[in-house]
Amino acid sequence: MKILVIGPSWVGDMMMSQSLYRTLKAEHPDAEIDVMAPAWCRPLLSRMPEVNEALAMPLGHGALALSERYRLGKALRHKKYQRAYVLPGSFKSALVPFFAGIPQRTGWRGEMRYGLLNDLRVLDKPAFPLMVERYVALAYDAGRMKSARDLPQPLLWPRLQVExxxxxxxxxxxxxxxxxxxxxxxxxxxxxxxxxxxxxxxxxxxxxxxxxxxxxxxxxxxxxxxxxxxxxxxxxxxxxxxxxxxxxxxxxxxxxxxxxxxxxxxxxxxxxxxxxxxxxxxxxxxxxxxxxxxxxxxxxxxxxxxxxxxxxxxxxxxxxxxxxxxxxxxxxxxxxxxxxxxxxxxxxx
Structure with a gap:
């Protein structure tokens, strides 16, 4: 299974997102996980053994750049991803997987993303009080994890590798x-x-x-x-x-x-x-x-x-x-x- 993740733009959030990658690999050992994120994230992603490839997101934090996102998505079509996980909550963050034609596009409901995400989850914030729990819950089918108590314990926390x-x-x-x-x-x-x-x-x-x-x-x-x-x-x-x-x-x-x-x-x-x-x-x-x-x-x-x-x-x-x-x-x-x-x-x- 080939998976694309649209990763976060902040250091702390990027680190916590590794728990999702680790969980996906535990659930789907054959998965190839590529992560699209700002280029500065590469030193972190390169130390996450679950990540197959770090793809640079060349656009700035606030830029919509619709035509550029279309170009990025179209350029990814040959990779034939089966699933995408969109971790930021913005409208623009969901555009590249949509333009790439990825069949299943998963994420929490955020900034008017109806249609862009076809596996749109509604977040019960009190049920998932930690950000890492919200990331990990996306690894499972919709409705399977109704609260953090349903997640397999212990959670697979972030772990970077250094020789x-x-x-x-x-x-x-x-x-x-x-x-x-x-x-x-x-x-x-x-x-x-x-x-x-x-x-x-x-x-x-x-x-x-x-x-x-x-x-x-x-x-x-x-x-x-x-x-x-x-x-x-x-x-x-x-x-x-x-x-x-x-x-x-x-x-x-x-x-x-x-x-x-x-x-x-x-x-x-x-x-x-x-x-x-x-x-x-x-x-x-x-x-x-x-x-x-x-x-x-x-x-x-x-x-x-x-x-x-x-x-x-x-x-x-x-x-x-x-x-x-x-x-x-x-x-x-x-x-x-x-x-x-x-x-x-x-x-x-």
Whole structure:
């Protein structure tokens, strides 16, 4: 069976979509699964053994580009896909499988997609509270899974593959020695400082970890470079020697490999959090106004710290530098306790 998936455009969503691919392969071992997604997703899709081919979606996030989508769909007809799964909820995301003439086109009802999808599901959100559950439910015939309780347990969570030799070679590229084990920090967040644990808390934790014999590596995009420098400059001179700011210096492929090389990861609610979870690293995830009730880190080795409940749509926190008070209130000592417990558990395993 040949399957086309129209994948998500966000890092976290792309990671969670792997649970659908794993489930499809478990249900249909002969399936060939191709995923169409933005080109930047290729480093993630290439590490998902269930994915046969990553197809680049060349169109921007907001572009309808009807004629271009028609051209893309027509170009896929020779592949003779039997099924398509459309994960985004937009009208335009359903166009390529329709134009490709794929016989069965499955997805949740979204933005006026009647006709474009001929296996259109109506989502009962309370019945499937997690995004990953909503993805996995699409793998089964319509009506078979009426709630998350009907899904086979345990769910097949995302798992990226990284080879040991890749870790060693990539660490050497960035002059990360084996002298000290690495703790990764992911101090950025897509929607600004309200979702970030304060840089001074990260610095205090880094100081404790360095004193305990670790080195700290800071991950993120170029937008997170400044935050990483704030963390480094808050450390004493001896501490800065063992704190490496790689935000903006690594490609996504390299960041994935280096995260796999970490002994543990401390992170905000971000796409890198979901990557670290899929690499099965001991993980402490720090939440403020965003909620782990919908998109938690999918790993038995993850610990979530959050001091408030509910979802709060906040783009700028009420405290100094735009931080949210609930994240300020998470003290470095609390994070260190969770991290120490995870590392001890890892050593015993």
């Amino acid at each position: 040991e030799q890749e870790k060693i070679e990539t660490a050497a590229q960035f002059s990360l020695t084996a002298e000290r084990p690495i703790i990764g920090f992911c101090p950025g967040a897509e929607f600004g400082p309200a979702k970030r644990w304060p840089h001074y808390h990260y610095a205090a934790l880094a100081q404790q970890l360095i004193a305990a014999g670790y080195q700290v590596v800071l991950f993120g995009s170029a937008k997170d470079r400044e935050t990483g420098e704030q963390i480094r400059q808050t450390l004493d001179e001896a501490g800065r020697r063992y704190c490496h700011n790689l935000a903006g210096e690594t490609k996504l492929e390299q960041a994935v490999i280096l995260l796999a090389h970490c002994h543990a990861v401390v992170t905000n609610d971000s796409g890198l959090m979901h990557i670290a979870a899929a690499l099965n690293r001991p993980l402490v995830a720090l939440y403020g106004p965003s909620s782990p009730d919908f998109t938690p880190p999918l790993s038995q080795q993850a610990r979530v710290i959050r001091l408030i409940t509910g979802y709060h749509k906040v783009r700028k926190g009420e405290a100094e530098q735009g931080y949210h008070q609930s994240l300020i209130d998470i003290q470095p000592t609390r994070v260190m306790e969770e991290l120490t417990a995870l590392l001890s558990q890892q050593e015993r395993a």
